[in-house]
Structure formats: C-alpha cells, structure tokens
Amino acid sequence: MFKSWDTSGDGVLTRDELYKGLMQVPNLKITYEGADYIFKTIDIDHNNKINYSEFISASIKSQSIILEENLKNAFNFFDKVYFRRVILDLFLLEIFA
Numbered sequence: 001m002f003k004s005w006d007t008s009g010d011g012v013l014t015r016d017e018l019y020k021g022l023m024q025v026p027n028l029k030i031t032y033e034g035a036d037y038i039f040k041t042i043d044i045d046h047n048n049k050i051n052y053s054e055f056i057s058a059s060i061k062s063q064s065i066i067l068e069e070n071l072k073n074a075f076n077f078f079d080k081v082y083f084r085r086v087i088l089d090l091f092l093l094e095i096f097a
C-alpha cells in the first residue's frame with residue numbers, strides 16, 4: 001500500500017500523495033482537511049513527509065486503538081473521535097496491513 005501511494009517513488013509520502021491514496025479507498029469519505037489531520041498525526045518528526053516507519057507506527061497505533069475500543073467500547077475524547085474513526089476505517093480496510 002505504501003509503495004503504490006508513493007507515486008513519485010522517493011520512499012516517502014507527501015501530503016498530496018497521502019490524500020490521493022486515501023481518496024482511492026472505497027467507502028472512505030475523506031476531505032483534504034481530514035487527510036491533512038491524519039498526515040500531521042502520522043508525521044511524527046514533522047518533516048512534512050511520511051516515511052515507511054512512520055507509516056508502520058500508524059499501523060501499530062491503529063491496532064492499539066482497536067484494542068482500546070474493545071475495552072472501552074466508547075469514544076471518550078471528542079477531539080480524537082474523527083481521527084480514530086478514520087484510522088479504524090483504514091485498519092479495517094487493511095490499508096496498513
């Protein structure tokens with residue numbers, strides 16, 4: 001998935017590449033703002049690029065969110081709801097697999 005989204009083939013995802021990749025996901029309604037929010041969250045070192053290890057970290061994070069969801073069975077933090085929902089969708093669609 002990472003490789004196919006990396007259209008320039010430079011080994012990192014730009015904001016536009018992430019957005020275009022997310023747009024290709026069936027049943028995922030994503031705005032540019034939503035993609036930007038995800039981008040900022042995944043871009044841990046804030047260099048405006050998502051490298052493979054950051055991508056994988058997002059995968060691990062999405063798995064722990066699912067575990068957390070199972071335990072709590074509720075969204076408790078309003079400001080994180082949108083991100084959690086999207087990242088959960090992505091995980092369920094096996095984007096990060």
Ligand SMILES: [Ca+2]
Nearest residue numbers: 043047049050
């Ligand atoms: Ca980065």
